[in-house]
Structure formats: C-alpha cells, structure tokens
Amino acid sequence: MAFEGLAERLQGTIQRIKGKGKVSEADVKEMMREVRFALIEADVNLKVVKEFVKKVSERAVGADVMKSLTPGQQVIKIVKDELTELMGGDQSPIQFANKPPTVIMMVGLQGAGKTTTTGKLANILRKKYNRNPLLVAADIYRPAAIQQLQTIGKQLSFPVFSLGTDVSPVEIVRQALEKAKEDHNDVVIIDTAGRLHIDEALMQELKDIRALKEPDEVFLVVDSMTGQDAVNVAQNFNETVGITGVILTKLDGDTRGGAALSIRSVAQKPIKFVGMGEKMDALEAFHPERMASRILGMGDMLSLIEKAQENVDEEKAKELEEKFRTQSFTFDDFIDQLNQVKKMGPLEDIIKMLPGAGKIKGLENAKVDEKQMGRMEAIIYAMTPQEKTTPSIINSSRKKRISKGSGTSIQDVNRLLKQFEDMKKMMKQMTNMQQGQKGKKKMKMPGLDSLFK
Structure with missing residues (x-):
C-alpha cells in the first residue's frame, strides 16, 4: 500500500509528542525536522515540503496550542488538517452535464x-x-x-x-x-x-x-x-x-x-x-x-462502512444477526461471511482502516495467507451437511475423513473447529452486551492470527 514508509515515520513522530502535557517550540522544531525528512523520503515536491512544514510550524507554536490542556493532541490535529488541505481539502465530485450526455x-x-x-x-x-x-x-x-x-x-x-x-x-x-x-x-x-x-x-x-x-x-x-x-x-x-x-x-x-x-x-x-x-x-x-x-x-471507518454497504447483502446480514442471537450460526454461514468479506478487498487493507490498527505490532508487514483461507474453505466443503450444522459430532474418525477429503492435516481441521467455536463465543458475548448486560468484557478477534503469514 502507498504511504507505508511515510505513515510509519509520521506515526512514530507524532506518538512521541501525543501525550505531552507541555509542548515547547523546541519539541515542534524537532517534530517538523522528522516530518520534513519523512516527506522528502516519500518523494514529495521540495517546494511543497517547505510550505507544509512552514504552515504546520506557524500554527503549532501559536498561543492556542501552547496553552491548551492537550497540546500534543492539538499539534497532531494541525498536522492532519494541513495534510488534508495539501491533498485538496474536500472530496471533488464528478461534474455531470446539465443536458446529457x-x-x-x-x-x-x-x-x-x-x-x-x-x-x-x-x-x-x-x-x-x-x-x-x-x-x-x-x-x-x-x-x-x-x-x-x-x-x-x-x-x-x-x-x-x-x-x-x-x-x-x-x-x-x-x-x-x-x-x-x-x-x-x-x-x-x-x-x-x-x-x-x-x-x-x-x-x-x-x-x-x-x-x-x-x-x-x-x-x-x-x-x-x-x-x-x-x-x-x-x-x-x-x-x-x-x-x-x-x-x-x-x-x-x-x-x-x-x-x-x-x-x-x-x-x-x-x-x-x-x-x-x-x-x-x-x-x-x-x-x-x-x-x-x-x-x-x-483509520478510515467511513471508507470501510462504504465498502461494507457495497459488498454485504443487507438481507443476509439481518439473517446472520438473528442466527447469532439464537446461537444457530453454522459453517455454511461461516463460508458465506468469508466470501462477503473477500469481496471488500484484501483483508490486510480492511484491517488497516480500523482506528488504532497501526499500533498493532507487525501489522504493517502483515499479508493474508490466501492458501490458509483456501484450506479453511476446503475443510468446510469436505464436511457433511450434519457436521456443518452440528460441529460437536465431529469425532476423531470424522476428522480423519475431513482432512483426507480436503487435502489438509488433522491439525488444520482442529484449528478451524476451535476458531469457529471462539467466534461463536465472541458473538454470544456481543449479543449479551447489546442486550444490556453490565460489565465490560475484553474481546479479541479470534483466529485472525492464523490467516497471516
């Protein structure tokens, strides 16, 4: 993905200033030095770099920032505002003719x-x-x-x-x-x-x-x-x-x-x-x-939502929500969800749109293993209709048959069954929380680690 080198350097720079209770001119100067290097390294036009650094510096050392309760956050907002302005400010729509074509x-x-x-x-x-x-x-x-x-x-x-x-x-x-x-x-x-x-x-x-x-x-x-x-x-x-x-x-x-x-x-x-x-x-x-x-x-939640709206079937989404509520989610539903997510684009790009994803160690180099996703699908397709709806019946002999039929190992079958159960537990937690149960529960996305190389 474009901007990865620039993003990494800028994010590292702003993290150092983010939590500061006080920001001095020296802090801003040091930050702008790093930003200048990051932009030049990203092959940004030199005149553009100078103008950008000048604008951010002038705003960042203003009295409103220095005297604010969260100066670090204010500086980051200024960088974001100026970066947005540098790329055009507002989105520019297509101009259609009053009279076609x-x-x-x-x-x-x-x-x-x-x-x-x-x-x-x-x-x-x-x-x-x-x-x-x-x-x-x-x-x-x-x-x-x-x-x-x-x-x-x-x-x-x-x-x-x-x-x-x-x-x-x-x-x-x-x-x-x-x-x-x-x-x-x-x-x-x-x-x-x-x-x-x-x-x-x-x-x-x-x-x-x-x-x-x-x-x-x-x-x-x-x-x-x-x-x-x-x-x-x-x-x-x-x-x-x-x-x-x-x-x-x-x-x-x-x-x-x-x-x-x-x-x-x-x-x-x-x-x-x-x-x-x-x-x-x-x-x-x-x-x-x-x-x-x-x-x-x-992150970029608006683009993520738009992708979901374009690629996810609304009727199926409602049906799925009901299945989570009644705990009747099956492997057929799992495959269906996998296919709908794949339509949205590369999974690593989708995850990077989530706010805070950049802080996840190693995510910047993460690549989804398409072969692993293929193995998951092969395992599910090798199951009988009964096994897909009632995975609890899958014993040792059934696992051997499924692994042989899908060209995978028994360990792969065991891993998928565990991921499926973890997902059901997580969805049950989410359903319970939506229904108003008190107490915050720490949740994680189960099974995602196995999709990455």
Whole structure:
C-alpha cells in the first residue's frame, strides 16, 4: 500500500509528542525536522515540503496550542488538517452535464493505465450514479488499446464505439457523440491515445478532440509509481490541454505517495479517483481527509462502512444477526461471511482502516495467507451437511475423513473447529452486551492470527 514508509515515520513522530502535557517550540522544531525528512523520503515536491512544514510550524507554536490542556493532541490535529488541505481539502465530485450526455476525456502518457481506468470509471458511474456510459476507442495508434477496451466493455457489459485504426480520432469521437444521443447513453468516456513522452502531435490531437464539444471532465490518468515525474506530467498536460482532475493509478503498489501529496499543490487540480488494485471495481473516489487519517494511523471507518454497504447483502446480514442471537450460526454461514468479506478487498487493507490498527505490532508487514483461507474453505466443503450444522459430532474418525477429503492435516481441521467455536463465543458475548448486560468484557478477534503469514 502507498504511504507505508511515510505513515510509519509520521506515526512514530507524532506518538512521541501525543501525550505531552507541555509542548515547547523546541519539541515542534524537532517534530517538523522528522516530518520534513519523512516527506522528502516519500518523494514529495521540495517546494511543497517547505510550505507544509512552514504552515504546520506557524500554527503549532501559536498561543492556542501552547496553552491548551492537550497540546500534543492539538499539534497532531494541525498536522492532519494541513495534510488534508495539501491533498485538496474536500472530496471533488464528478461534474455531470446539465443536458446529457456528460463527456469525459481520459488523457495521459502511454502505460499509465488509461484504458483499464476507463472501464473502472464506467463501472463506478453505473454502480454509484446509475449512469449508462458509452466507451469510445479513440486510441488508433496502439491497436491493442481498441481490443483491450472492447474486452473490458464485454466483461462489464458496456457498449464500446470503435471505427478501427484507419479513421482519425476526431472523427471517431464526433460519430461517437452522435451514437450516444441515438442510444440514450448519458455519459461518453473517451479513451484517447498516449505517448511514451509528451509531444506536439499528441497535444494537438487532444486539443482537436476537445474542440468538438467542450468536455465536462478531462481526467489525467497518472501512474503514481512515477513519483515526481507524475507532477511534471500533470503540469504539462494542464498548461497545454487543460485538465479538470487527476486519477492516480497503482496507489496500492509499492509507491512512496509523493505524487498524491504533490499534484494538488503544484498543478492546482484535484485528485478525483485513485486506483487501488487490478480488479475492475478497484477504483475509489479520493477523499483527502480520509487519506490523511490513514497516513496518520487514525483509520478510515467511513471508507470501510462504504465498502461494507457495497459488498454485504443487507438481507443476509439481518439473517446472520438473528442466527447469532439464537446461537444457530453454522459453517455454511461461516463460508458465506468469508466470501462477503473477500469481496471488500484484501483483508490486510480492511484491517488497516480500523482506528488504532497501526499500533498493532507487525501489522504493517502483515499479508493474508490466501492458501490458509483456501484450506479453511476446503475443510468446510469436505464436511457433511450434519457436521456443518452440528460441529460437536465431529469425532476423531470424522476428522480423519475431513482432512483426507480436503487435502489438509488433522491439525488444520482442529484449528478451524476451535476458531469457529471462539467466534461463536465472541458473538454470544456481543449479543449479551447489546442486550444490556453490565460489565465490560475484553474481546479479541479470534483466529485472525492464523490467516497471516
């Protein structure tokens, strides 16, 4: 995940100042020194680093902070506020046309992920905004781009407009706009050509396409792995063609995060979306405040709730709650829950969204063992219907049969049975507490440790 190095250093720095009853200018200066190093290490633009450190320092040594009862907490809040502002302040929504179709141009250098991101964006527009997009294959210089967009369109059931490689991109877009009106597509997403570097021919073509009909959005797709180069690309495209926002791809990869922290300040254009994986649903609206919270180890419960709402079946959730209440939770329900959680994304990323997760030792390097999850499923599928509903009947001979049928060891079977019982106990505790029983009980998430490598 991006920002890991930055997050680790910043969290270590703020922990040292967090509980202080008094904060001196020397404390702030030392903290800002660490913050400066952390930002430079994350490949943040130097001008941006200087401005950020200056703003935080000026606010942190103010009388309101120094004389407050919790100065350490106040300084952390200032860092979070300024980090949020650095990335754009408020979330920047898509600008839809008053009269359809809304036209969105996807621009950027070759290899940034424009074509894939075009499909991901269409997916979001349908799911979240109930729109009916038409995808336009306007990259005639890379034949594979047309085929790739058609494959994505087929996979997601979106229409793709193409006239092959012998017609000019301007003509393709002109006819696509007419087609969208005929077929009542309320959004047109144009996948334009890219180059390995910025050149005059590329920019002129984009200007010509733009001149056909003023687009409602021009999204620059940038590979966040390119660091400072991403900022330069954003500046050049904005000055020459004009962009309305940025989509950062590969933010889930091993990137230091400098592009995300620099682009808004340097190019003065908001980050609209971030790519968080290869799957076609792995594009998220960019929320500066939530990202600042993640970086500082404060969690991101709003994004976690949104993921749950998108992927968890509400009827099944109510049914499950009733089963916990009546203690009738079975292994079939266990599998069902496992599958719903998997839809939300990598488990290690979900856990990191929980407030305070950054304090769990070793979690920053934790990777969920997919093989272990596969073993758990195999064991459950090897059980008889009766064993799934009444695990207490699983004796030694049944364990041998289950382990043989699932290709696992008896120890694996025993481990899963224990985890299942622990989960039922925990859910019973939670149900009892909800019903108003007094006394606080310390609870832990059972069995999670076995999922991690």
